[in-house]
Amino acid sequence: MKFLDEAKVYIRSGDGGAGAVSFRREKFIEFGGPDGGDGGRGGDVWVEAVNGLNTLIDFRFQQHFKAATGTHGMGRNRTGANGDSVTLKVPVGTQIFEEDNETLIIDMVTEGQRFKLAAGGNGGFGNTHFKSSTNQAPNWANPGLEGDEKTIWLRLKLIADAGLVGLPNAGKSTFLATCTRARPKIANYPFTTLHPNLGVATIDGGEFILADIPGLIEGAHDGIGLGDRFLGHVERTRVLLHLVSAQEEDVAKAYKTVKHELEAYGGGITDKPVIVALSQIDLLDEDELKKKTKALQKASGQKPYQISAVAGVGMTGTLRALRDIIVEAKNSGSDD
Numbered sequence: 001m002k003f004l005d006e007a008k009v010y011i012r013s014g015d016g017g018a019g020a021v022s023f024r025r026e027k028f029i030e031f032g033g034p035d036g037g038d039g040g041r042g043g044d045v046w047v048e049a050v051n052g053l054n055t056l057i058d059f060r061f062q063q064h065f066k067a068a069t070g071t072h073g074m075g076r077n078r079t080g081a082n083g084d085s086v087t088l089k090v091p092v093g094t095q096i097f098e099e100d101n102e103t104l105i106i107d108m109v110t111e112g113q114r115f116k117l118a119a120g121g122n123g124g125f126g127n128t129h130f131k132s133s134t135n136q137a138p139n140w141a142n143p144g145l146e147g148d149e150k151t152i153w154l155r156l157k158l159i160a161d162a163g164l165v166g167l168p169n170a171g172k173s174t175f176l177a178t179c180t181r182a183r184p185k186i187a188n189y190p191f192t193t194l195h196p197n198l199g200v201a202t203i204d205g206g207e208f209i210l211a212d213i214p215g216l217i218e219g220a221h222d223g224i225g226l227g228d229r230f231l232g233h234v235e236r237t238r239v240l241l242h243l244v245s246a247q248e249e250d251v252a253k254a255y256k257t258v259k260h261e262l263e264a265y266g267g268g269i270t271d272k273p274v275i276v277a278l279s280q281i282d283l284l285d286e287d288e289l290k291k292k293t294k295a296l297q298k299a300s301g302q303k304p305y306q307i308s309a310v311a312g313v314g315m316t317g318t319l320r321a322l323r324d325i326i327v328e329a330k331n332s333g334s335d336d
Contacts, residue, residue, distance in 0.1 A: 003196065005156040005233070007059035014042025014067040014083035016121035016144025019129070022075030023137070033136060036073055036127040039144045040080035042120030043067030046087040049108035053091035054198055056156050067118075070144055073126040083120055093159040093236065099151040109159065117152065121145035155232070158196055160211035161326045163234030165262065166243035167254055168215030171279035171309055173197070175243065176212040178309040179319060196233045203319040208326050211237065216261045231265045238329040239322055240272050243279045244296055244304070251278065251292045252299035273325050277305040277318055 017039025024032025045067050065088060071080030096105040096117070106115045124142030131138060164172040180199025197212045213230040234240060248254040255276070262269050278296055281289055289306065296304045305321070307314035 003055045004057045004060055005055070005158075005196075005230075007056045007154045008063065008151065009059055009088070009154060010064045010149070010151050011045045011086075011088075011118055012064075012066045012149040013045050013118035013120040013147035014085075015069045015147050016040070016042045016123040017070035017072040017080040017083075018143045019124035019126035019141030020073035020075060020078075021127045021139055021141045024076075031136075034127040034131050034138055035075055035077050036141055037075070037078040037080065038126050038129065039073045039123030039142075040070030040082045041123050042070045042144065042147045043083035043085040044116050044120045045118040046085060047094075047096060047106070047108065047115050047117055048087050048089055049092045049094065049111055049113045050089045051092065051111045053089070054156075054158060055091065056094070056154055058089075059154060067120055067147065069147075070120065070123045072144075073123065073141070077126070077128055079126075080123060082123075085120070087114075088117070088154075090154060091156055091158075093157050095155045095157060097153040097155060099153070101153045101155075105152065118148040118150065121147045157235055158198060158211055158233040159209070159236050160198060160234070161208040161237060162201075162210050162239050162241060162322045163237040164210065164212045164241050164243060165234065166215060166258055166279075167245065167248070169247070170215060170243040170245045170254075172212045172215070172243055174309040175241075175279065175307075175315075176210060178312070179203075179315060180210055196230055201319055201322075203316065203323050206323055206327075208323060210322075216258050218257050218261070231262070231267065231269065235267045235269060237272065239325040240269070240274045241318070241322060242274050242276045242300075244276065246278050246280045246284050246289070246292055248292075251296045255296060255299045274300075275305065275318065275321050275325070276300045276302055277307050277314070279307050279309065281306045281313065282308040282311045 020036035022036040024035045067086045068083035070083045073080045094108045122145045124144045127138045127141045176199050179201045201210045244251050244254050305318045
């Protein structure tokens with residue numbers, strides 16, 4: 001299934017049904033009077049956050065959503081049926097914007113959350129409604145009100161507890177594949193990851209959701225490489241794991257490059273706790289490992305974890321550190 005995190009959609013709620021003009025025509029009833037019923041209400045357009053989706057690909061194939069028109073009123077004071085509503089089912093974490101793609105309508109952050117995007121038009125009154133002592137045979141009725149129509153944007157920001165950031169080939173996909181059941185593409189060339197991947201990591205019987213986004217390169221905030229368009233998917237995480245490959249000649253520069261891109265993006269990402277890890281250490285001898293660990297520690301201001309997802313070295317400690325920050329954030333009620 002392809003990944004799609006933005007979609008433009010046209011929605012229209014249903015028109016209200018028209019009221020009826022009708023008079024009683026029954027044998028032996030000389031003055032029957034009006035009996036036209038009201039029209040039914042038009043259907044609404046709703047959006048609902050559902051579990052089991054992590055892409056907006058469904059909206060690639062259907063961009064128009066129209067609710068049904070209310071049924072017209074009928075004689076014998078019969079009210080028309082309400083029109084059927086329509087519901088857009090979106091992944092948890094989807095934001096709904098107005099047509100300008102800037103004005104936020106609603107942020108769908110919890111499973112089962114529902115929001116009415118467009119209300120259906122009211123049904124028109126039948127001529128019974130206009131009967132009075134001075135007008136006992138009104139011969140008019142109201143048409144139903146028109147529904148609302150608008151174009152909206154859907155933008156998905158995946159909800160994960162921890163996010164992986166780093167340069168291409170920093171070992172993020174291998175890390176995700178090792179500690180979760182996710183199966184991202186892994187290869188020895190840059191940009192094997194072309195869209196975010198999610199996995200559920202398990203440590204000491206507990207679970208948390210891990211997001212791997214495509215690698216950042218220098219100038220990503222200016223659109224170089226894949227740019228920074230996927231960084232929105234780590235905006236909601238509680239902690240970041242910054243992986244720096246031991247294969248880098250200058251690990252300090254590699255760390256600072258990604259940090260600069262995160263700062264240029266903004267979105268509160270730099271306010272999140274960050275765990276730094278030197279990955280792919282199985283490729284280094286002992287002296288090189290010490291040298292690069294020291295350089296990375298100086299650049300990041302913290303002691304980096306030494307890990308090798310392939311060899312299974314250092315993974316448990318890193319996952320526990322991530323879990324501890326996530327648990328602490330959840331207990332303090334933080335949404336960051």
